[in-house]
Amino acid sequence: MIEKTLFQKISDREIPASIVYEDDLCLCFKDINPQAPIHLLIVPKKPIVRICQAEVEDAQTLGHLLLTAKKVAEQEGFAETGFRTVINNGKHGGEEVPHLHLHILAGRQMNWPPG
Ligand code: AMP
Numbered sequence: 001m002i003e004k005t006l007f008q009k010i011s012d013r014e015i016p017a018s019i020v021y022e023d024d025l026c027l028c029f030k031d032i033n034p035q036a037p038i039h040l041l042i043v044p045k046k047p048i049v050r051i052c053q054a055e056v057e058d059a060q061t062l063g064h065l066l067l068t069a070k071k072v073a074e075q076e077g078f079a080e081t082g083f084r085t086v087i088n089n090g091k092h093g094g095e096e097v098p099h100l101h102l103h104i105l106a107g108r109q110m111n112w113p114p115g
Pocket of ligand 1: 006017031032088094096098
């Protein structure tokens with residue numbers, strides 16, 4: 001049997017997390033090591049490893065993650081002030097958890113370029 005990813009264990013309530021939104025396709029919870037006053041992760045329930053491992057059949061799920069960012073921003077009250085989305089892919093992207101996730105950073109002015 002294939003080992004569950006960290007984020008699958010959170011989705012299955014085997015590891016605690018502060019969950020702010022959930023539907024059939026994805027889960028959104030607070031990052032354990034926040035890099036901004038608001039730092040959320042949106043994770044597909046399907047364990048797509050990273051963007052470079054996504055397939056054409058994942059197109060609906062990938063689009064759903066972005067629409068969920070909009071929904072969560074409205075729900076949590078930072079849609080007006082704005083936010084940043086980040087997806088780290090692979091070594092140079094700074095990816096640490098091999099289960100696709102969208103970072104949502106909000107609550108302060110973001111800088112560019114990122115580090
Ligand atoms: P990345 O570097 O893009 O793979 O991001 C992984 C993110 O997962 C980091 O921002 C971590 O702080 C976050 N993280 C790791 N473990 C947990 C956890 N148990 N609950 C919530 N966030 C986590």
